[in-house]
Amino acid sequence: MIIKGSVKKGAYSDSVSLMAAAKRVCAMPGVLDAALVMGTRENKSILQSSGMMLPVLEGASDADLVVSIKAESAAVADAVIRDIEKHLKDSPAKPGSGSARSSVRSLDGALKVMPDANLALISVAGRYAGAEARSALERGLNVMIFSDNVTVEEEIVLKQEAASKGLFVMGPDCGTALINGVPLGFANAVRRGPIGIVAASGTGLQEVSCICSNLGQGISQAIGTGGRDVKKEVGGIMFVGGIRALAADPDTRVLLLVSKPPHKDVLQKISLAVKEAKKPVVSVFLGSKEVMPGVFAARTLEEAAHAAAAIASGTNAAAPNAALVARMKTDKDLVKKLALALDGKKNRRFLRALYSGGTFASEALVMMRDAADVFAPGSVHANIALEPFNKLEDSWKSREHTVIDLGEDEFTVGRPHPMIDYTLRNRKIIEEAASPETALLLLDVVLGYGSHPDPSSEIAPVIREACRSVPVICAVTGTDADPQGRARTIMELRAAGAVVTESNAHACSLAIELIRTIENVQ
Amino acid sequence: MSNKGLFSEKLKIVNIGLRSFKETLDVSGAESIHVEWKPPVGITADAAKILAGSRVRIEEANLKAAAIINGGSPKLVGMGSAIDVVPGMQKNLILHAGPPVSWERMCGPMRGAVMGALVYEGFAKTPEDAGSLAASGKIRFEPCHEHQAVGPMAGIISASMPVFIVRNETHGNLSFCTQNEGLGKVLRYGAYAPEVIEHLRWMEKTLYPVLKNALVSTGPLDLKALIAQALHMGDEVHNRNRAATSLFYRAIAPHIVRTAPDTGTAVRVLDFINGNDHFFLNLSMAASKAVLDPASGIESSSVVTVMARNGTDFGIKLSGTGGEWFTGEAPVPDALFFAGFTREDANPDIGDSAITETGGLGGFAIAASPAIVKFVGGRAEDAISYTMQMYEITASESPAYQIPGLDFRGTPTGIDAVKVVQKGVMPFIDTGVAHKKPGVGQVGAGVLSAPEEPFRKAVEGLAARLAGNK
Incomplete structure (x- = not known):
């Protein structure tokens, strides 16, 4: 075994392209591990801790490409490095679609080609994102910042500046938005219609927009704010701004607000904006007990989407939902069946949730908190904080009932997001299924632009294996217009043995009922 | 926040970062443009803040500098001996390319050229003696750029060498450059063999007087018009000067025939110019120098007025930072090498010829010169x-x-060091490559991006001045 490396000066590439290239290289015969990263301090320390660092790589800077290859022989490593260099040489400056566009190196350069651009979608490394956003605002563009690791101070300055100019700053850490029907970042192909969404949670936005669309309703605009917007420091600048913009938008008839519980000062501002909006409003502030006057406060994302869709189609949001009522009946039978299958495996008592969507992990925990008769506070653990549950000391080690968000930093450093790369989650699914304590696996699969192009090909074989030991309940978020196809994905996951639901809330309620049944039986 | 019109406008997106988002936008049919983004050059947070706060001031100053560069009118007005016409020239002074450099730090080809020049001046009998003399401290070394002059590759100008005199008619300032020696074993690439010295003598005794007389007969030659035409004919007047040399030949030939002492001399001079595609390079350099010099000294301007290499360091000057040099290690160009040579033989980047890029020519005008595209990858x-x-x-x-x-777009002119740093886009230079040992000569030609370090230092230097001026 040998580790070889090289530094390509000034050969900058974005992280997603590099991770894709690393995956390709790892699959080559004789290659044991491969790292293709920009030479930032963080990346070099990752190489150090993974044993892939070499003295020749130490001098690399942020703009230099670092390649480190662990291979069976020096010959293989050299050949791989040569192959990578050749690929790099071939790939940049491939004009094709008109040479002027290929050479655009900055926002200003882009504005020379497209002078009437009105939105900048920024996904560069966090420490550079603020500066790019600032220059976009200065030039009169709205901004969506996909990047995280932008400081809260910077976020406040940007949002205040934008507000004074009547511009949007969605994010930082805004994973998704739908503006004028265009999906931005990780978003789904949903119908257009009268429901306007403001969301401080990316997966939450995807879930409610997909459910509305699947119910035959549609989305006018979906504005992402980034999760920090509703905290005290930022003060809901974008969340409140989004509500006002939708209030003024003639194509929006119903407002749907999605967030974790906002800070009380922010809630007050939201409340005022809602009152002034003079349009029906549905809110889902996962885990919040506060109720705004005149607002339909839903407990789950699914309930919120159903309520908004009901209002949009002219019915009462509070009226009993026939479809959901009917579902409760069939759920009972299903839970009974699943519990029966577990009968005799007395140690299998615990729920293990492995999520790729962060909001889904929160929603699961909130629903578990509401089922206090089933889940004692001391028996639930998660890698995200939600009172009164325990935060796991080691996210890699499940304890009793465990809910994991695989999109958290400890899992994503140097790796693509779990909605793109299923490798890590698949490994954990097998592990959890093999654990004698696991009673059921709770999963999500998120479709749409930006996600894995064919998730069922990745996860279905693993589900099939897990189902031999435990029930697997999996929620699918997406629409039939998404590139992956919702109906097809559901069919393939069911064929693998999973219980597939069309919302995370439904999956969670099945999971909770199953645990309740097991506990009662024992 | 009341978003004015985004919901009623057609969404037009600038995608900065992940290329996969651009692909998504294409699939969904949205109108978008992708930015080939790179991290900016790292400068101190203080400097970044000062520059951001002075943006308007810097841009106004830069427009002023650019107007001076673009308004320049370089004309070839005559010739003279360096000792007679170059300001500050002295017998024991050797001018060289790039930022200041001591004999101890000089690269091989520059040492070779210095040794050759000392033999040519008659200060030493052999190259070995010349080397000892150069190291003795009796000879002074200064950059050409400090004397209104420029020199290709090693860029050596010694007292007896004849130089072209270019005057910028708009501002009245002069610039100077030697005559081009041709290719092969030549002083500027560090060669100092007897035939190199012999050729320099021929240039002084024969070529120079003939050209000097002919130029009296032509009157001032408009170099700007000539370069503009050459760009239309496939030159970028740094690495390709074939069209410009031909145009110059057309302008000067009748006057050489008319003023040369005899037909034989006229033929030898005309054959020399005709046989040297790079003859015009030294004139394009002097023309660039003449238009850039008056653009220096504009307070707050981040426009680059000098970009030059001595084979050890790469140095730049900004309009708004006085006479200060900002330097960094000179990189080795990516090159196509002559048969028998490899990258191992190449000396780091050398020469004042990057003055052409500084003036919006050379690598900046390479789109006009598809014929030399083989040096940039095909x-x-x-x-x-x-x-x-x-x-x-x-x-x-x-x-x-x-x-x-x-579509006859004007060449990109007036490098803004702040933009270079902020965008991480380095100036692109095309150039010749010298052997790293003295005495060998040219081994290839190629391209390179300027190194980051001089630009980082220069921009921080400008920020320090801006802070001081507040």
């Missing part, structure tokens, strides 16, 4: 791409120098 498209990227870091476009293939 395709005409690449040459266009390089020029297009340079528009990102310049303060203006030349009104005179145009690129036919870009």
Whole structure:
């Protein structure tokens, strides 16, 4: 075994392209591990801790490409490095679609080609994102910042500046938005219609927009704010701004607000904006007990989407939902069946949730908190904080009932997001299924632009294996217009043995009922 | 926040970062443009803040500098001996390319050229003696750029060497450059063999008087018009000067025939110019120097007025930072090597010829010169791409120098060091490559991006001045 490396000066590439290239290289015969990263301090320390660092790589800077290859022989490593260099040489400056566009190196350069651009979608490394956003605002563009690791101070300055100019700053850490029907970042192909969404949670936005669309309703605009917007420091600048913009938008008839519980000062501002909006409003502030006057406060994302869709189609949001009522009946039978299958495996008592969507992990925990008769506070653990549950000391080690968000930093450093790369989650699914304590696996699969192009090909074989030991309940978020196809994905996951639901809330309620049944039986 | 019109407008998106988002936008049919983003050059947070706060002031100053560069009118007005015409020239002074450098730190080819020049001046009998003399401290070394002059590759100018005199008619300032020696074993690439010295003597005794007399007969030659035409004919007047040399030949030939002492001499001089495609390079350099010099000294301006290499360091000067040099290690160019040579033989980048890029020519105008595209990796498209990227870091476009293939768009002119640093887009230079040992000569030709370090230092230097001025 040998580790070889090289530094390509000034050969900058974005992280997603590099991770894709690393995956390709790892699959080559004789290659044991491969790292293709920009030479930032963080990346070099990752190489150090993974044993892939070499003295020749130490001098690399942020703009230099670092390649480190662990291979069976020096010959293989050299050949791989040569192959990578050749690929790099071939790939940049491939004009094709008109040479002027290929050479655009900055926002200003882009504005020379497209002078009437009105939105900048920024996904560069966090420490550079603020500066790019600032220059976009200065030039009169709205901004969506996909990047995280932008400081809260910077976020406040940007949002205040934008507000004074009547511009949007969605994010930082805004994973998704739908503006004028265009999906931005990780978003789904949903119908257009009268429901306007403001969301401080990316997966939450995807879930409610997909459910509305699947119910035959549609989305006018979906504005992402980034999760920090509703905290005290930022003060809901974008969340409140989004509500006002939708209030003024003639194509929006119903407002749907999605967030974790906002800070009380922010809630007050939201409340005022809602009152002034003079349009029906549905809110889902996962885990919040506060109720705004005149607002339909839903407990789950699914309930919120159903309520908004009901209002949009002219019915009462509070009226009993026939479809959901009917579902409760069939759920009972299903839970009974699943519990029966577990009968005799007395140690299998615990729920293990492995999520790729962060909001889904929160929603699961909130629903578990509401089922206090089933889940004692001391028996639930998660890698995200939600009172009164325990935060796991080691996210890699499940304890009793465990809910994991695989999109958290400890899992994503140097790796693509779990909605793109299923490798890590698949490994954990097998592990959890093999654990004698696991009673059921709770999963999500998120479709749409930006996600894995064919998730069922990745996860279905693993589900099939897990189902031999435990029930697997999996929620699918997406629409039939998404590139992956919702109906097809559901069919393939069911064929693998999973219980597939069309919302995370439904999956969670099945999971909770199953645990309740097991506990009662024992 | 009341978003004025986004919901009623057609969404037009600039995608900065992940290329996969651009692909998503394409699939969904949205109108978008992708930015080939790179991290900026790292400068101190203080400097970044000062520069951001002074943006308007800097841009106004840069427009002023660019107007001076673009308004320049370089004319070839005559010739003279360096000792007679170059300001500050002295017998024991050797001018060299790039930023200041001591004999101890000088690279091989520059040492070779210094040794050759000392033999040529009669200060030493052998190159070995010349080396000892150079090291003795009796000879002074200063950059050409400090004497209104420029020199290709080693850029050596000694007292007896004849120089062209270019005057910028707009501002009245002069610039100077030696006559081009041709290719092969030549002093500027560090060769000092007896035939190299012999050729320099011929240039002094025969070529120089003939050209000098002919130039009296032609009157001032408009170099700006000549370069503009050459760009239309496939030159970028740094690495390709074939069209410009031909145009110069057409202008001067009748006057040489008319003024030369005899037909034989006229023929030898004309054959020499005709046989040397790079003859015009020294004139394009002097023309660039003449238009850039008056643009220096504009307070707050981040426009680059000098970009030069001595084979050890790469140095630049900004209009707004006085006479200060900002330097960094000179990189080795990516090159196509002559048979028998490899990258191992190459000396780091050398020469004042990057003054052409500084003036919006050379690598910045390479889209006009598809014929030399083999040095940049093969395709005409690449040459266009390089020029297009340079528009990102310049303060203006030349009104005179145009690129036919870009619908006669003016070349990117007036490098803005702040833009270079902020965008991480480095100036693109095409150049010749010298052997790293003295006495060998040229081994190839190629291209390179300027190193980051001088630009980082220069921009921080400008920020320090801006802070002081507040």
